[in-house]
Amino acid sequence: MAQNVNFDLSHPAVEAGLESPADENVVHDSFSQLIAEQSQNEGLSDAIELQHLQGNPDDDEGRDNVAYLSPSENRGWRIGSDEAAEEDNETQTDSLLKDRWSSATLKILSSMPSRTIGRSRGAIISQYYNRTTELRRRTQKRASIKDFSRSARPSIRGYGVEVDTTDSAEKKQERLVKNLQDLSAVDRMRMLKEMPLNLSEKKDLRRLTLEMTKRTRSSSNLPCCSYLKFQIILALRHSWYSCLSFLHSLQLWQMPLKRVGGRFGSGVLSYFLFLKTLLFFNVFLFLVLGSFLVFPQAVYLPELPESRTPFTGLELLTGGGYFSNTLLYYGYYSNHTLPNCPKNNSTRPECDSRSLSYNMPLAYFFTIGLSFFITCIILVYSMSKSFGQSFRIDKSNGMLAMKVFCSWDFKVIKRSSVKLLSENICTQLKELLGDTHHRLVRNTILDKLIKLLIHGLSWTLCLGATAGCVAGIYCFSDYMHKKQESSENDSEDPGLLNEASLLALPVLVSFINLMLPILFQLTAWMEKYNSPSLRTFVSLSRNLILKVSVLGVLCFHWLKRVAGSANDDKTFKCWESFVGQDLYRFLVIDFIFSLLDTLFGELLWRLFSDKVLKRNRRPGFDIAKNVLDLIYGQTLAWLGLLFTPLLPAVQILKLLLLFYIKMSSVMMNCQAPSRPYRVSQMTTIFITLLCFPSFLGSSVCVTYTMWRLPSSGSCGPFRGNKTMIQAGKQRIAELVDENRSLSFLADAHTYLVENPLFLFVGAAIFLIVIYFQSQVVDGQRKIIALLQEQIENEGEDKKFLITRLQSVHERKRTPARNLTSQLQDSGC
């Protein structure tokens, strides 16, 4: 820096009273002296810089917007002036607004790193250089601290920030390329993918990186066999990537989903995505059960003792009649090892000693258990993933910034939907602003009491209606059960009317499921809630209580009444098949009622409001109600898995048809939702509901059935009037007897699973892990608060420096201006 250092102490910048900040005197005596000295030096160094900048005095002065730089305003920004410290703070909290600054300050402000990172290519490259260095250092061995130069500050040693940032762009790019080539291939691809640069620049970087790696690689002499291995691995990876991209293009329903998302936004799209997820669950179940249970049994058909009833169309609805002795139900499956070769002479061709044997009861037992276990794992995994995405550690108090920055849905392309979205956002913003305004407004005691009364009334109404309907189902199911028993006692052959009367219970239950939510909606209209999310939660919980209680009473009916009345004569001689048929009926009737609901709720309502009421508003698509219906159907499917191994196939058909029907109905009849809908939160809630009441309930029922209920004596894989678990254990004992090598399994089972100590230890470890995680989260919250404070202090420093810079520049300018005006005066 070979420049003329002006040591003139009578320089106007120095003379203009460089006071130290007033509050520093309170803190340290010696510190204030230090600052006083430093202020003098600072004034001089400012002078140097200002000389540098004042190469073109005319340009500089000309560009300044003089009207804003009035001296009266400047006084407010003098640091360490006579005003009190609070006023200082107030003026300091004035933002660094653009229009008050001189061009030199503006130049410095605009080239600050925090502002350039968003727009300058060089800044992005150096940021990613730092990141790749950090990644390299993390993956490689950490260099010891004595390798670093002493001048580096201890806190930044090892972070690579000793690099001089005034390098040219090419040098930065070179260093970034060098770093990239040192990373592993996966990390390199990820880094390149994350860089927010142009496509052409990323291509350049990649090309340079690969060139250098090729150069370094070809320079080393690889032995030819590892080179070959290398090429093979590369070829395999390349073919794997092309395979993946092909699979990606085969995604189910990609076009319809994009169309729905474009017209209705992400809320309605989440319903269809949920449907797709359920479809995949059912496809998985169908594959497992089909390949392990249905297929072997279909190959080795058992002999049918009775003649089949002829096929009438009613079977599709009732599941009985022709379907009652088929692969569809539990009663059809044999209880011995397939193929069934009786000891006496057999004419069956597959009864050779060399044919494969397949133990059907064991297979049934383990397949059901395995499918439930895997479904549980998948559900818990997706629930935790979804929960992890929406859970935030720092408790942020405001939603406003998030709403403004994150609420625009770029997917929406239809003009009317865009308009709706804008209206939606406007309403939400106004509501939130009103909230912050009126939070302090207190309701009178009378208002609160009235509100409480109304809430209490509506809750009583809803719960009462639910209880009444549940009691009605209980009594009706009892009546139907008795009627069924008496009718079977009376006649041999149940007529068609009898078969059709079996449909009465499912129709009643579906009717209640359709009508009661409408009642809940009507009661919700008269209530007033503080926030729309509270309203959504209340309606969701009411619907949930209804569905859980209905399913509860139905399970009681099946597991206690039907199973309890099983005996070996005519009445309910195969109660599992009967329960399976009942579940089939419930599923089919539920589907029919969904169709009716779509027809009446959406199509006819739209026609009505178009033609008769002549309004332009179409009905909205109620996402929560439809998703709850899907969850209800899936619960029925899971309940019926034990009794009807082919039920997943029925559910798959139902979901496929439902998808196309709902899609066309939504496109034709509905409009985008007018109320705000928080997609991620609701998706998390729905997955949680699918896991907890739905899956847990059905697995508890199935476990209870296998553990406690005696299976029927004359049908199914577990004939013999013992519980399924006892039968299974007996089979395993037989298998172990035959095969000595499997005895360790039985021992492991006795010592591990049945030992209570194992469970205690497992539970204790689980609780300890939870405790640790909660402590970690607490610590992270504290660190976030500390860091936030630190950033605020740095912001104060920045403002201080900028205003000092500005004030010094002005003091420099004003005498110069006086000088020029004096010269002009003298000149005239």
Next chain:
Amino acid sequence: MGTTASQLAKDSLSEYQSNPFKTRICQVFSTSEDKDGSLTFEDFLDLLSAFSDSATLEIKSHYAFRIFDFDDDGTLDCGDLEKLVNCLTGETEDTRLSSEEMRQLISNILDESDIDKDGTVNLSEFQHVISRSPDFVRFVLLSETF
């Protein structure tokens, strides 16, 4: 539609989008010298890649920041925020916020998101706000029926 050397003018895209941010999107992704917002083929690819399913949160937040930065100075100050809110709430009179509400809204936003209290929201602060919202990645996606 032309060779790779041809330019896609800003107006031809507006037929397909009624997105209020269409002008800004074209300006951000355009690398043309004339600053008229026209896109070459590579620019168009950049646009689709930034708004695709597989773009990371980093890229989406970076480009969203640049789209919202109406004056291209690297931060979101009061003028930028005001224009942003006006774009969000639409063109009609009954959906616009009054100036009183706008002022309150902007000061609330700056209270919540401006950590270093300099009166503007820079990229890191913007990314900090975005990271709290799980819906952001879901929303910054384009439909493919373009």
